[in-house]
Amino acid sequence: xxxxxxxxxxxxxxxRKKNKNFIRYLEDALQNTGFDYGVSTILGRAGRNSNKxxxxxxxxNNWDDLSLxxxxxxxxxxxxxxxxxxxxxxxxxPTLFQDGADVLSHNKW
Numbered sequence: 001x002x003x004x005x006x007x008x009x010x011x012x013x014x015x016r017k018k019n020k021n022f023i024r025y026l027e028d029a030l031q032n033t034g035f036d037y038g039v040s041t042i043l044g045r046a047g048r049n050s051n052k053x054x055x056x057x058x059x060x061n062n063w064d065d066l067s068l069x070x071x072x073x074x075x076x077x078x079x080x081x082x083x084x085x086x087x088x089x090x091x092x093x094p095t096l097f098q099d100g101a102d103v104l105s106h107n108k109w
Contacts, residue, residue, distance in 0.1 A: 009038035011054065027053050044081040045073070056081070 009030055030038060030053050037052045044056035058072045071077065 005034065007034065007036040009035050009053065010040070011038055012041050023054070027051070042081065043084050044078055045075060 011026065035053065038054060039057050040054040042054070042056040043059070045058060046055045050056065058077065060069065060072070064072070
């Protein structure tokens with residue numbers, strides 16, 4: 001029985017800025033082990049400048065009709081990428097909440 005090699009990869013990246021060393025390491029590892037490309041959890045469309053190992057993706061659902069799919073492919077959903085970045089920066093930035101917690105815990109009102 002012959003088995004085709006695995007050449008595609010999917011990764012979960014919380015933040016490109018925070019994980020730069022890991023991303024460089026992972027890209028080198030994927031390249032050196034023969035992967036052709038990969039996709040990430042980043043929303044959006046891939047372009048010429050996209051890293052082929054961390055390509056953005058478009059969500060496609062069973063209930064998407066042809067016109068909605070076309071809108072996604074034409075860039076109608078590109079704004080979701082910025083919303084995703086905003087959400088991740090708020091939820092994954094403990095310093096935003098730490099200052100408020102310090103104020104509450106020390107009764108500095």
